[in-house]
Amino acid sequence: MKPGLAIGGVLAGVALIAALVSLVWTPYDVTVLTIAEKLQTPSPAHWLGTDHFGRDIAAMLMVGARTSLAVALVAVGIGMGLGVPLGLLAAARPGWADELTMRGNDLIFAFPSLVIAILITAVFGPSAINAIIAIGIFNIPVFARVTRGGAMSLWTLDYIRAAQVAGKGRARISAEHILPNIANLLIVQGTIQFSLGILAEAGLSYVGLGAQPPLPSWGRMLADAQTMVTLAPHVAIFPGLAIVATVLGLNLLGDGLRDALDPRLRRAR
Amino acid sequence: MSLLSVTDLSVSINGMALLDDVAFTLAPGEIFGLVGESGSGKSLTALALMGLLPQGALTTGHAELEGVDLLNQSERAMCALRGNRIGMIFQEPMTALNPLMTIGDQVAETLMVHRAMPRGEALAVAREKLDRVGLPEPRFPLNIYPHELSGGQRQRVAIALAIALKPALLIADEPTTALDVTTQAQILELLRDLVEDEGMGLMLITHDLAVVAGLATHTAVMQSGRIVEQGLTEPLFRARAHPYTAALFAASAHQPKRVDIGTTEPLLVVDHALRAYTLARPSAFAPRPLLHAVDDVSFTLHEGESLGLVGSSGCGKSTLTRAILGLDHLQGGEIRLFGKPVGRQMPNDMRAGVQVVFQDPYGSFNPRWRVDRLVAEPFHLLPTAPADWRERVAEALVEVGLHPDDRRKYIHEFSGGQRQRIAIARALITRPDLIVLDEAVSALDVRIRAQVLDLLASLRVSHGLAYLFISHDLSVVRAITDRVLVMEAGRIVEEGPTEALFTAPRHEVTRRLVAATPQIPPDWMEKIA
Numbered sequence: 001m002k003p004g005l006a007i008g009g010v011l012a013g014v015a016l017i018a019a020l021v022s023l024v025w026t027p028y029d030v031t032v033l034t035i036a037e038k039l040q041t042p043s044p045a046h047w048l049g050t051d052h053f054g055r056d057i058a059a060m061l062m063v064g065a066r067t068s069l070a071v072a073l074v075a076v077g078i079g080m081g082l083g084v085p086l087g088l089l090a091a092a093r094p095g096w097a098d099e100l101t102m103r104g105n106d107l108i109f110a111f112p113s114l115v116i117a118i119l120i121t122a123v124f125g126p127s128a129i130n131a132i133i134a135i136g137i138f139n140i141p142v143f144a145r146v147t148r149g150g151a152m153s154l155w156t157l158d159y160i161r162a163a164q165v166a167g168k169g170r171a172r173i174s175a176e177h178i179l180p181n182i183a184n185l186l187i188v189q190g191t192i193q194f195s196l197g198i199l200a201e202a203g204l205s206y207v208g209l210g211a212q213p214p215l216p217s218w219g220r221m222l223a224d225a226q227t228m229v230t231l232a233p234h235v236a237i238f239p240g241l242a243i244v245a246t247v248l249g250l251n252l253l254g255d256g257l258r259d260a261l262d263p264r265l266r267r268a269r
Numbered sequence: 270m271s272l273l274s275v276t277d278l279s280v281s282i283n284g285m286a287l288l289d290d291v292a293f294t295l296a297p298g299e300i301f302g303l304v305g306e307s308g309s310g311k312s313l314t315a316l317a318l319m320g321l322l323p324q325g326a327l328t329t330g331h332a333e334l335e336g337v338d339l340l341n342q343s344e345r346a347m348c349a350l351r352g353n354r355i356g357m358i359f360q361e362p363m364t365a366l367n368p369l370m371t372i373g374d375q376v377a378e379t380l381m382v383h384r385a386m387p388r389g390e391a392l393a394v395a396r397e398k399l400d401r402v403g404l405p406e407p408r409f410p411l412n413i414y415p416h417e418l419s420g421g422q423r424q425r426v427a428i429a430l431a432i433a434l435k436p437a438l439l440i441a442d443e444p445t446t447a448l449d450v451t452t453q454a455q456i457l458e459l460l461r462d463l464v465e466d467e468g469m470g471l472m473l474i475t476h477d478l479a480v481v482a483g484l485a486t487h488t489a490v491m492q493s494g495r496i497v498e499q500g501l502t503e504p505l506f507r508a509r510a511h512p513y514t515a516a517l518f519a520a521s522a523h524q525p526k527r528v529d530i531g532t533t534e535p536l537l538v539v540d541h542a543l544r545a546y547t548l549a550r551p552s553a554f555a556p557r558p559l560l561h562a563v564d565d566v567s568f569t570l571h572e573g574e575s576l577g578l579v580g581s582s583g584c585g586k587s588t589l590t591r592a593i594l595g596l597d598h599l600q601g602g603e604i605r606l607f608g609k610p611v612g613r614q615m616p617n618d619m620r621a622g623v624q625v626v627f628q629d630p631y632g633s634f635n636p637r638w639r640v641d642r643l644v645a646e647p648f649h650l651l652p653t654a655p656a657d658w659r660e661r662v663a664e665a666l667v668e669v670g671l672h673p674d675d676r677r678k679y680i681h682e683f684s685g686g687q688r689q690r691i692a693i694a695r696a697l698i699t700r701p702d703l704i705v706l707d708e709a710v711s712a713l714d715v716r717i718r719a720q721v722l723d724l725l726a727s728l729r730v731s732h733g734l735a736y737l738f739i740s741h742d743l744s745v746v747r748a749i750t751d752r753v754l755v756m757e758a759g760r761i762v763e764e765g766p767t768e769a770l771f772t773a774p775r776h777e778v779t780r781r782l783v784a785a786t787p788q789i790p791p792d793w794m795e796k797i798a
Contacts, residue, residue, distance in 0.1 A: 158627040159635050162695065164596050165625050166647040167617045180637045263679045264636055 011249025079139020087147025373411025
């Protein structure tokens, strides 16, 4: 195993475990405010210190991981679930199907994503779910484009022609031949979009349109900490580090997975 | 005085010795042929001389060009030499030029870089060089782009680029391998003229003995990183003293044992087939012009017959192949297989009767599948995959000369020749009556090619197969077919029994093809029988 895959796995794993553990146990209750203990620096009692309401930062990071990961995961799921089939369709059927899906994509691309996300959350009310939908919609054209680009270059290859001679239809060829061979592109794009999803959720929460209090999220924590960054830097540093470590871990994981899943790069047994 | 003298040149990459004691000399105005199979180190020798070896390569020995040792120059000094004293032409004219630069600018660029020539002056020289390589005004102005040119014309631009600064040494690495025979003959003639006129030395790297035979004064035969034999071309080729040289010759002249299992029972009938493509409008409101890729083609392929289809690139061979495989529709006429019409909608049991082997052994397989799944793919054509499919895959692998245990391997673990055998196994698995061989041996080395041709000949007898053998390489078609069709601009211009057609071609197109095919002079071959 390559070191990148291991490091990525550990970093992403830590975030995931923190999120799962927070379901059953957190060091402190994040909904209880203890103003007397506000803005404490890290100590044995509060490992990562407390924020301006006296809430334990370690506990908030654990619960926040849940929000951030869930939002990003579902948003990537929406993007892949709709974007990849659209891209495969566009590549398999040059002509009207291609034009229709790609022009639809262009339409989504044409809108500034954050503005639309703000519009959606403003219309339907700010919540983590609406943030997921808003971020997910903007993932669709990204995956559709990547899929179509990769698939179109594969459609010219002889093994696709051989499959056609073997009587396979476009849908089946797309599933059996095209998809596995663009999986590396999709995995890398998936990790990038996952990281962007975490950042987008942080961004939406930052302007108050993502997860709503008292549910913590990494983005909200950063937003709250911003005004006191000189006074109590640790309040901003730890959520920032959590985002950086998770995003980095996911990218390493994606790179490692891409290599590990490619039989050409596997060592001969 | 020699122009280039190489002595004990050795190269190793990461501890693996790739070139071993390579030594040769090249005089001005001389053509030096370096022949060998893929992986023998021909291109590596050229790259070593140019100082373009990959990172981690360790070079020892000497290589002097006009008294300058090429092997211990700084990168800066090599940059000044490359293009200036050494010009290089590559195999692939499609990728050797920058698609976003006009041909005039590409040729002028090297003059502007090395001579610091003002652009206007450089363009004037570029014009002169392009005229020299046979791309004259007004048909080929300086401001056209590579995509507006054919493969042969692009290779001419690449040559103009290489000779722009009158280099002392020109290295041509398989300069005509990607071109069809008639274009190849023109490019080789151009290279010969350039060497004569400009007095430069040409190092011609190729796998094709016939090309060397017709061109090089001096030849070296290379095998696994060593020059096994070298000398003046004619005596070397006549004597074939080294067993490897002899083996290469035997393979290149190899003819599989002729079999005659042809019947008069029609298997595939192409009846006035017509396929035209619409092209881009020449101007905004002009009607779209039509390109007749297949223009009223008719022929019959009989059961058990081996039929050749030859023609230069762009003659419509590929379009016709697609139609015969039922991947593309026709606009007129009909193709019938077993008496039933062929088309996109043809039933699976009919498709099972016609399979295909493609040219490129690397692009023909899904790299993520194991061999058993790859070979078994055409079973999709049967209503249900046979229960003993694993055994049938193993059997097919044995039939093409591979081991049954190869089933569990991935395709990247095989060489080009082995891959082509796997492609044949895949084509055999549904026990078809007809296999379309689309340039199936063109990408293989001569010895491997001879083996695959033998395999095809024996499979034909054991399975009662008919072949439609599509190729631009006449010598291969001659070796394996009973009858030949010659195609040009979408039409069949001549057809007849293979030997008769090649010995006494009647149509002008056939005559041109036959004349352009490089040949080792027959009397060179006679001496050792």
